[in-house]
Amino acid sequence: MFLKIENLHKTFSNGLECLTSISLELHNNDFLSIVGPSGCGKSTLLKTISNLESISEGKITFSKDNPNISFVFQEPSLLPWANVFDNVMLPLRLKYNILNREKVDFFLNLVGLYEFSKSYPRELSGGMKMRVSIARALVTEPELILFDEPFSALDEFTREQLNYEILALKNETNYNCIFVTHNIREAVFLSNRILLFSKRPGTIIKELDISFPYPRNEILKTEEEYNHICRDISSSLKEIKVN
Amino acid sequence: MKYFLPIFFLSILFIVWEYFITIYNIPEYILPGPLGIFNSLIENSNSLFSALFITLEVTVIALMLSAISGVIIAIFLSQSKFIEHTFLPYAVFIQVTPIVTIAPFIIIWINDIFYVLVILAWVSSVFPIISNTLLGLKSINKNLSDLFIIYNSSKYQRLRLLSIPSALPYFLGGLRISGGLALIGTVVAEMVAGTGGEKSGLASRLLESTYRLDLSNALACFFLLSITGYLLYSFLSALSHLLLYKWHESALNNKY
Ligand SMILES: Nc1ncnc2c1ncn2[C@@H]1O[C@H](COP(=O)(O)OP(=O)(O)O)[C@@H](O)[C@H]1O
Ligand SMILES: [Mg+2]
Numbered sequence: 001m002f003l004k005i006e007n008l009h010k011t012f013s014n015g016l017e018c019l020t021s022i023s024l025e026l027h028n029n030d031f032l033s034i035v036g037p038s039g040c041g042k043s044t045l046l047k048t049i050s051n052l053e054s055i056s057e058g059k060i061t062f063s064k065d066n067p068n069i070s071f072v073f074q075e076p077s078l079l080p081w082a083n084v085f086d087n088v089m090l091p092l093r094l095k096y097n098i099l100n101r102e103k104v105d106f107f108l109n110l111v112g113l114y115e116f117s118k119s120y121p122r123e124l125s126g127g128m129k130m131r132v133s134i135a136r137a138l139v140t141e142p143e144l145i146l147f148d149e150p151f152s153a154l155d156e157f158t159r160e161q162l163n164y165e166i167l168a169l170k171n172e173t174n175y176n177c178i179f180v181t182h183n184i185r186e187a188v189f190l191s192n193r194i195l196l197f198s199k200r201p202g203t204i205i206k207e208l209d210i211s212f213p214y215p216r217n218e219i220l221k222t223e224e225e226y227n228h229i230c231r232d233i234s235s236s237l238k239e240i241k242v243n
Numbered sequence: 244m245k246y247f248l249p250i251f252f253l254s255i256l257f258i259v260w261e262y263f264i265t266i267y268n269i270p271e272y273i274l275p276g277p278l279g280i281f282n283s284l285i286e287n288s289n290s291l292f293s294a295l296f297i298t299l300e301v302t303v304i305a306l307m308l309s310a311i312s313g314v315i316i317a318i319f320l321s322q323s324k325f326i327e328h329t330f331l332p333y334a335v336f337i338q339v340t341p342i343v344t345i346a347p348f349i350i351i352w353i354n355d356i357f358y359v360l361v362i363l364a365w366v367s368s369v370f371p372i373i374s375n376t377l378l379g380l381k382s383i384n385k386n387l388s389d390l391f392i393i394y395n396s397s398k399y400q401r402l403r404l405l406s407i408p409s410a411l412p413y414f415l416g417g418l419r420i421s422g423g424l425a426l427i428g429t430v431v432a433e434m435v436a437g438t439g440g441e442k443s444g445l446a447s448r449l450l451e452s453t454y455r456l457d458l459s460n461a462l463a464c465f466f467l468l469s470i471t472g473y474l475l476y477s478f479l480s481a482l483s484h485l486l487l488y489k490w491h492e493s494a495l496n497n498k499y
Binding site for chain 1: 404
């Protein structure tokens with residue numbers, strides 16, 4: 001087990017009750033997805049895990065001290081004044097005060113952007129910027145990556161492409177991951193576990209194990225069982241929205 | 244072609260002006276024509292350009308002081324809401340107080356007229372840099388800010404790698420405004436402080452020429468000042484473009 005959250009509550013200083021009674025465990029090598037209505041506190045949960053937000057009640061424990069965590073936002077969130085190389089270098093500079101060029105090159109290669117090292121973010125497509133963002137998250141070789149709806153601004157084709165890549169990358173670099181998305185098919189394709197969240201104040205109302213073996217590829221999407229699970233989750237979510 | 248139209252238009256303007264002067268027989272001490280002004284410029288070029296140099300020297304020194312002090316003050320003000328609320332009003336005071344009302348005090352307190360001019364030009368040009376840079380420092384992208392927290396950046400790294408580049412376009416916008424204000428400040432200061440003699444700037448020459456009813460010379464001063472202001476603005480725009488063209492949206496179309 002890598003991360004344990006016990007009975008977490010989060011109420012903002014303005015009195016807004018955002019998360020309630022969240023308990024979950026993240027095991028090593030988990031790809032955990034969170035699906036839920038917008039505004040239910042998914043981003044807030046990721047922020048409490050990465051210590052960007054305080055918690056009001058409960059406990060978050062990691063299996064080791066000072067876990068190495070990276071965050072991938074909905075927007076690529078690159079430094080516009082820095083080229084691709086320097087953007088990927090940034091976490092190393094901040095966290096360790098080192099400039100490890102080989103490492104940056106390695107991860108740029110991994111996301112297929114080695115030739116674009118010298119390009120500036122505005123010269124790249126949305127998908128390429130997201131790849132840079134992923135390389136930046138990987139460069140510290142984190143134990144945990146928090147994805148906050150990373151592909152929701154991309155077109156369908158690019159999204160699928162990045163889904164394949166992210167699985168391949170996980171296979172190669174072995175990070176644990178919590179992945180927030182509102183795309184059910186994406187969640188089922190990527191994860192081994194899915195949590196469904198209620199409306200705000202958000203809490204876990206359903207937990208599913210997705211037991212298709214890795215590595216997964218596009219053939220999975222044509223399988224009856226895959227589509228069945230997607231439909232199931234979809235109708236559960238509709239119930240949440242009606243209630 | 245880009246230059247043809249403006250120059251063509253200016254020539255027409257000058258021709259009409261000269262024609263108007265000649266037709267109505269307007270004396271030179273009321274309104275000289277462009278030719279008269281040009282002659283005056285050539286005849287007095289030595290003294291005019293040395294006066295221009297003095298004005299420009301004050302302007303540039305004041306502008307550089309404004310840039311440096313404005314950024315330092317903005318960084319200080321951005322440290323907390325409390326500090327901003329306590330100290331920003333003083334910057335606003337400086338901005339809204341006409342420098343002609345400050346000038347007499349500065350003249351009493353400081354002997355060297357050069358420093359008087361620099362201080363007054365600084366007072367008139369520092370505020371846009373403070374307020375723009377402060378706005379820039381406060382409009383840092385939330386995700387990027389979170390990123391720096393997640394990776395435990397030091398305060399210095401945050402300032403150098405995030406705050407300063409984020410605020411740079413805002414600062415440069417302020418600098419362009421301040422360039423013009425520094426020149427105006429110098430001109431007003433020269434007129435108020437009443438500099439004279441060998442070491443006087445263009446504005447005092449202008450004033451002095453009007454006393455002598457030498458309007459050709461006064462207008463030569465006037466045009467030199469306007470052209471200087473325009474060139475200063477163009478220079479600052481070019482500088483801004485040079486620093487931003489690689490990444491900032493405002494410089495996307497390669498024009499300034
Ligand atoms: N710092 C904050 N202060 C007050 N309310 C907040 C703050 N951050 C988020 N919220 C509110 O908390 C709720 C959950 O936000 P969020 O976690 O972003 O939802 P989700 O990511 O699931 O769409 C929203 O209603 C949002 O307006
Ligand atoms: Mg969100």
